Amino acid sequence: MRNSVHLLCGLLMAAAFLWLPAQTSNILITNPTADQVIKGNYNPADYLASTVLNHPDSIIGGLLGSIAPDSLQSYLVRLSEFFNRNTGSDTVSSTTGIGAARRWALGKFQEFSAENENRLLTGYLQFDRTVCGMGQHRNVLGVLPGIDADAEGIIIIEGHMDSRCDGNCDINCAAYGADDNGSGTVLVMELARVLSRYSFNHTIVFMLTTGEEQGLFGADAMANYCFSSNIPVKAVLNNDIVGGIFCGTTASPPGCPGAGDIDSLNVRIYSSGGYNSPNKQLARYVKLEYKEELLSQINVPMAINIMSGEDRTGRGGDHIPFRQRGFSAIRFTSANEHGNGNPSTPGYMDRQHTSEDSIGIDLDNDGNLDSFYVDFNYLARNALINANAAGLIGIGPETPTFSAVPAAGGIEVNIASAIPYPAYRVAIRQTNNDWDTVYTLTGPLDTLLGLTQGTTIILSVAAVDSNGIESLFSNEDNLTLTGIDGAHPSGVSLLPNRPNPFDEQTIITVRREDFVQFEEAFIRISDIKGREVERIPMTLEADINEVYFYHGFHARGVYFYSLVIDGRILETRRMVME
Numbered sequence: 001m002r003n004s005v006h007l008l009c010g011l012l013m014a015a016a017f018l019w020l021p022a023q024t025s026n027i028l029i030t031n032p033t034a035d036q037v038i039k040g041n042y043n044p045a046d047y048l049a050s051t052v053l054n055h056p057d058s059i060i061g062g063l064l065g066s067i068a069p070d071s072l073q074s075y076l077v078r079l080s081e082f083f084n085r086n087t088g089s090d091t092v093s094s095t096t097g098i099g100a101a102r103r104w105a106l107g108k109f110q111e112f113s114a115e116n117e118n119r120l121l122t123g124y125l126q127f128d129r130t131v132c133g134m135g136q137h138r139n140v141l142g143v144l145p146g147i148d149a150d151a152e153g154i155i156i157i158e159g160h161m162d163s164r165c166d167g168n169c170d171i172n173c174a175a176y177g178a179d180d181n182g183s184g185t186v187l188v189m190e191l192a193r194v195l196s197r198y199s200f201n202h203t204i205v206f207m208l209t210t211g212e213e214q215g216l217f218g219a220d221a222m223a224n225y226c227f228s229s230n231i232p233v234k235a236v237l238n239n240d241i242v243g244g245i246f247c248g249t250t251a252s253p254p255g256c257p258g259a260g261d262i263d264s265l266n267v268r269i270y271s272s273g274g275y276n277s278p279n280k281q282l283a284r285y286v287k288l289e290y291k292e293e294l295l296s297q298i299n300v301p302m303a304i305n306i307m308s309g310e311d312r313t314g315r316g317g318d319h320i321p322f323r324q325r326g327f328s329a330i331r332f333t334s335a336n337e338h339g340n341g342n343p344s345t346p347g348y349m350d351r352q353h354t355s356e357d358s359i360g361i362d363l364d365n366d367g368n369l370d371s372f373y374v375d376f377n378y379l380a381r382n383a384l385i386n387a388n389a390a391g392l393i394g395i396g397p398e399t400p401t402f403s404a405v406p407a408a409g410g411i412e413v414n415i416a417s418a419i420p421y422p423a424y425r426v427a428i429r430q431t432n433n434d435w436d437t438v439y440t441l442t443g444p445l446d447t448l449l450g451l452t453q454g455t456t457i458i459l460s461v462a463a464v465d466s467n468g469i470e471s472l473f474s475n476e477d478n479l480t481l482t483g484i485d486g487a488h489p490s491g492v493s494l495l496p497n498r499p500n501p502f503d504e505q506t507i508i509t510v511r512r513e514d515f516v517q518f519e520e521a522f523i524r525i526s527d528i529k530g531r532e533v534e535r536i537p538m539t540l541e542a543d544i545n546e547v548y549f550y551h552g553f554h555a556r557g558v559y560f561y562s563l564v565i566d567g568r569i570l571e572t573r574r575m576v577m578e
Contacts, residue, residue: 024129024217027225031123034143037203038154039231047119047145054147054199056467059391060293066194067383069376075186076243076359076374078104080176085163087211088132089171097171098210101161102140105185105208109142109192116196120144125207127221131214132169139218140208142192146394148201153234154226155390156205157191158219159184160212160240160318164353166343168214174355178374179338181212182359183243187383195387200394202234212240212318219318227325235282235393235472236329237386238319241337241352242267243379248338248350252312253552254504256336264378266303266335267385270317272310274498274507275544276476278328279319280306281460284427284435285472286330286389294388302381305335306433308505313550315341328472332382338373397421397471400444402461404479410449411479415461417444423464427473428457431498440464456480456495456511478511478544492516492540494563494571497549504552506575508561510538510545516565523547524562524569533559540565551577 029035036042053059079085082101090097106122113120124138131137140161146154163177164170176182185208192206211217219238226233245264247256256263269286271279287304295301311317311331319329338357339350351357351373360372400417415424423442427435428451439448451457458478462470480493491514497506508523518540525534536547549561562572 024127024221024224026126026128027221028126029123029141029225030126031121031141034121034123034141037121037143037145038205039229040152042145044145044147044149048147049117049119049199052147052199053197054201054395056293056392056395056469059198059395060388062197063194063384063387063391064294064297066197067190067380067387069380071190071193072186072379072383073359073376075108075189076178076182079182079185080178080359084171084173084175085161085177086132086169086171086175087137087162087214087217088134088169091134098162102138102208102210105140105161105189108189109140109206112142112193112196115193120192120196125218125222125225127218129211129217129221131211131217132171137210137218137221139210139222142196142206144196144200144204144206146201146203147199151201153232154203154205155200155234155393156207156222156236156322157188157386157390158207158209158236158238158318159188160210160218161185161208162210162213162218163357164213165355166353176355176358178357178359179244179334180241180341180352180357181239183241183374183379184239187239187242187379187386190383191387191390195391198391200391202394204390204394209318216316216318216321220321223321223325223327226327233322233327235390236319236322236327237390238317238329238331239382239386240317240331241333242382243374243376244334244338245336245375245378246338246373247336248340248352250340250342250345250348250350251337252315252340254307254312255340261336263335264375265300266305267382268305268307268333268335270307270309270311270331270333271319271329272323274308274546275458275478275509278475279310279323279330280433281473281476282328283330285393285470286385287434288438289389289392289470290385293392294384298384300377300381302385304385308433308499308507308548313504332386334378392469393472395467396469397463397465399471399474400424400461400463401474402459402477404459404477406479406481407447410447410451411457411459411481412447413441413445413459413461415441415444415463417463419463420444421463422466425462425464425470425473427460427462430455430457431496431500433499451481453481456493480511492563492565492570494561494573496573497561497575500575505548505550508536508547508549510540510563512540512542512545516540518565520567521563521565523549524564525549526560526562527557538563
């Protein structure tokens with residue numbers, strides 16, 4: 001009987017594997033020249049503009065006047081006319097389907113290139129994988145070669161072009177996908193048009209992916225291509241659902257305030273990790289550069305919200321495959337979403353993943369749209385945030401390393417870089433996702449004073465070049481300011497959760513400075529009456545250990561979290577949900 005069970009299980013497993021789709025294979029870039037540029041095998045002089053515009057003042061000033069809501073609208077109107085852009089939709093028709101859409105997008109990239117001395121190299125990233133009954137797929141690429149042969153790391157600005165209705169592979173419905181993700185697609189296209197006028201040290205890749213709705217397949221193919229070809233990736237900016245301003249009756253947590261709410265002044269950035277996360281560091285950099293380089297020059301300011309999670313609860317995006325391969329990657333998403341993407345849910349009335357995800361409606365039946373679901377001014381502001389960050393990363397210096405030790409009344413910071421820069425910056429935070437303070441130093445060795453003793457701070461550093469542009473910030477280090485030696489009496493300390501509160505989840509951190517022998521450790525979450533709400537297993541590796549507590553977007557009140565080791569509560573802290 002036992003052997004029969006084993007045989008049956010083996011047969012069932014074999015049958016299951018027969019139904020699994022083939023893995024991604026045969027990944028190639030159809031333009032051999034673009035392929036070599038991405039791999040760094042090219043002569044930058046071959047792509048030098050007649051007039052090189054690479055000073056930050058030229059780039060930032062140009063961006064402020066060039067990103068056009070009208071251009072974004074014209075692209076999205078045309079994109080919506082392809083009716084259905086499902087990954088498995090028609091590739092032969094010239095009027096409908098994903099094939100017609102990607103050929104049109106490639107043609108637009110070629111137009112942008114012709115307007116800029118043919119410096120934008122165009123082509124497809126082609127890959128084989130069975131998705132929705134189709135075996136081969138293509139991402140659309142525009143590659144702007146960097147002008148510095150020694151600058152390592154490409155910058156990728158991406159958005160997925162495919163759309164869907166309720167059915168994962170429904171190729172017959174009206175899947176206009178205006179916000180999800182026509183908005184991200186046209187944002188990438190507009191940045192290809194605008195940024196191609198300028199020159200950057202690093203190569204910038206503008207990419208429109210396919211297969212996102214079925215499993216992030218297009219992004220996964222590109223991430224795999226970069227990883228297997230040893231191509232360094234400096235930053236990935238993913239744009240997915242970045243043009244809508246209306247809140248639906250549903251929205252994936254941490255959702256929006258409620259049906260009908262309008263928000264055109266906030267944007268969310270999602271990224272993986274907490275302490276020492278290059279993804280969070282990239283998000284912080286985007287926000288810092290927006291505040292310092294753009295905020296004083298714009299009429300409508302935007303609030304950039306650095307979220308705790310990698311994405312909304314239960315959702316994912318094309319930044320994730322890059323993070324999985326060790327590349328710094330973030331996702332931009334509107335503050336409000338019209339739906340949670342599950343139309344099969346009883347009572348679902350929202351637009352996301354339905355035929356109602358259109359640009360807008362004609363209320364008076366005069367043949368013209370007069371009520372827009374996608375706000376093109378808002379979309380242009382999100383495009384500007386992307387362009388500013390990509391441009392400054394593209395011309396900025398290389399990231400230094402550092403060490404820090406407690407000093408009398410503060411900390412001594414020693415920054416090491418291969419090139420001596422005129423200034424450096426030190427970013428410090430405690431419990432927030434964002435930096436609390438960013439100091440500017442005029443030399444690589446300095447002492448920061450006025451810091452509160454008895455606290456644990458998290459530090460990172462950046463180099464500042466002669467144009468005043470920061471590099472990306474370094475990995476983080478943490479330091480306890482005790483005025484003596486920084487050691488916690490027990491060798492293990494429970495740090496303040498962060499953020500407290502901010503969105504639907506918070507990060508709980510334990511710092512281990514000495515070896516601790518134990519059998520079981522966990523974080524105990526309890527309410528104000530002492531009732532246990534959740535128990536989260538905890539590892540106690542050297543230095544920093546983190547766990548997430550998903551308290552939910554609508555949680556309110558005071559909670560407590562305790563570090564418990566072998567049944568003994570070592571420390572308890574309070575957190576507030578507002």
